[in-house]
Amino acid sequence: MNKKLPKMLALIAAGCMTMSVGACSSPGAPSASGGSQTVSNDASANDNAKCQNTVKKDGVEKVTIWAWYPAFDKIVDNFNDTHDDVQLCWTKMPDGMTTYQKFSTAIKAKSGGPDIIQLGYDAMPQYVSGVEQHLIDLKQFGAEKIKSDYTEGGWNSVTLGSDAVYGVPVDAGPFVMMYRKDIFDKYDVKVPTTWAEYEQAGKELREKGFEGHIGNFEANGTGWNLALFAQKTDDVYSYSASNPEQVSINFESEGVKSVLEYWQRLAKEDVVATDDSFTAEWYKKIVDGSYASYVSASWVTGYIKGVSGAEEGSVWQVTKAPVWDDSTPAVNYGGSGIAVTDQAKHTEKAAQVAMELFQDDKAQEIAVTDSGLFPTWVKKLDSDAFKNYEDEFFNNQKVNAVLAETAQGYQGYEYLPFQTYAFDEQTKAFTKAVKDGEDVSSTMTALDKTLSDYATQQGFTVK
Structure with a gap:
């Protein structure tokens, strides 16, 4: 058994270690579906946005994203290769804490934030706890249609005990x-x-x-x-x-x-x-x-x-x-998803990207194989290739078969805005x-x- 496998990046947890920083507004009285939210429609606002990745298709609308997932460059390239109507423009974040601090700064400045952001499930409540709702309710853009594609625990982690959908679950x-x-x-x-x-x-x-x-x-x-x-x-x-x-x-x-x-x-x-x-x-x-x-x-x-x-x-x-x-x-311990922010330049297009980014067999394979994420996508969890994968480090054990049952039985937790x-x-x-x-x-x-x-x-x- 080979013990000298390539070193995986330290933040495999995708939200497990990095905890949220205080960014909640004073609690107000938003509606059950997320309160007053800004919906923008400027398709050209990101034309000159600086991207970590190389955007290969010129003259196409860009949607910006901040994320620290390992091997995320491959996921971005996969999305851009398969879409002609929109291109993802990625800013690589070193970890969750840095992401939250930077987003909090953008919230105070009322500008400078991304269209889409990666957030640990524990960090999401702080951005919807005040009068100003900083995560967009994706339900208005058809998020309910993809609900059955994800585990119950994963989905509950992004609804935050409400009828709204504040993100798309990615890993657990x-x-x-x-x-x-x-x-x-x-x-x-x-x-x-x-x-x-x-x-x-x-x-x-x-x-x-x-x-x-x-x-x-x-x-x-x-x-x-x-x-x-x-x-x-x-x-x-x-x-x-x-x-x-x-x-x-x-x-x-x-x-x-x-x-x-x-x-x-x-x-x-x-x-x-x-x-x-x-x-x-x-x-x-x-x-x-x-x-x-x-x-x-x-x-x-x-x-x-x-x-x-x-x-x-x-x-x-x-x-x-x-x-x-x-x-x-x-x-469950840890996990994260992607959410659309209230600073998105073209809210509907950002919602489309967020909902489609991991809804793809190749993207899921990259996430599992290269990023080390454990999926919340039911199709991946149920696939024979995933369940029958033999992990060399674990003496060729079919580890995913053990893990999948626990992942599918998890119901979700609630976290505080602080x-x-x-x-x-x-x-x-x-x-x-x-x-x-x-x-x-x-x-x-x-x-x-x-x-x-x-x-x-x-x-x-x-x-």
């Missing part, structure tokens, strides 16, 4: 467990399928001489932690664009507390590590055998492939993430609870109050 991060088969085999320990078995397997590995940990709890895991709570059917954040003045925050539920108490116990007993994710040490431990398994989004497989230093003879496999019981729902602040505060609280061993109940009560007070200060009503 079904929650799975990657594990070192060679380690479990060596110590004759069963690969866990439930969290109870996970705890037991972790203890058995240590008792039988394994010097590492079965896995890791990451206090800074942002959406990773939300996925863990969602397995208890607890949505800690609630927000709907149809009721933009109201938010709900709930960290005091029994589900949330039981999840954190579980990880606190495993950390205290040294069954799991408590390393922050996306650090040099974290990367090293994933590949050097310090973790016997890693539970996270499917896109982490791309990170594992790209990190040098994997142990010789290591055998990686993928399976579903552990569950609490048979009622545990399919969950999600960055919420993620920062939850990270502090989870560090206190799990890493420092402080009382979970009182820590969650304090987190609830911190976030509720902040929401009230920003003008929101806390349900």
